[in-house]
Amino acid sequence: MxxxxxxxxxxxxxxxxxxxxxxxxxxxxxxxxxxxxxxxxxxxAGIIRGVEARIDWAALGYAVEVSLRIALDKGEARAFDTFLAAAREVPEVIEIQTFLGRVDVRLSVLARDMAHYQQIYRDRILALPHIADIEALMLVARVHHDEALPL
Structure with a gap:
């Protein structure tokens, strides 16, 4: 290869x-x-997928980053797809990951401050369909972030 x-x-x-x-x-x-x-x-070959701009959101006034770990109520056949479609519509959600296990989805949410985050959480996140359980993890510090692998 x-x-x-x-x-x-x-x-x-x-x-x-x-x-x-x-x-x-x-x-x-x-x-x-x-x-x-x-x-x-x-x-x-899809090995290089593109070049991205890396934005310092804190420099633009987005000082709060929260990781939401969500377990879905999968009683409805299309619950997963319905939830993901709705989550994509929340502009402050910058990343969506899916998992196998107790946690089904992780959302990364950006907000200007805690009041803004509370508004997003109450008005947009809690309105998402099929949430059975949700846990919020507030980012305190990004200690290491590197997407490069040793080649």
Whole structure:
């Protein structure tokens, strides 16, 4: 699948996703064209899915982040799908994850402050369908966040 040159190219891409293909290729010891072809092949294979902007929400006034762990009442056949569709409509929900186990879904919610979070929680979260149990975990500090894997 990937050879050592691909892995080296991906390492440089992970550390500097804004770099040009020519610059990444040079760092990996390739010609610009060869580096571009390899990166393009990895995009087409779905290995590289895109480049994202990382926004510092706290700098924009969103100081509260809460992780909600939700167990659903799955008595209705489409409860899971209905809940997920409704959760996608809450603008302050920035991430939705599904699980197997006691917790079915985890929502990441951003708010400006605690009053704003309480409003979101009461007006939008508690209005979501099929919630059997909900647990809120307030983010205190992000100690480590890195999506890069050693290649």
């Amino acid at each position: 990937l050879d050592d040159v691909d892995r080296r190219l991906l390492r440089y891409f992970q550390s500097d996703p804004g770099a040009s293909a020519a610059d990444l290729a040079e760092r990996a010891g390739l010609s610009g064209a060869a580096g571009w072809r390899r990166l393009e092949r990895m995009r087409e």
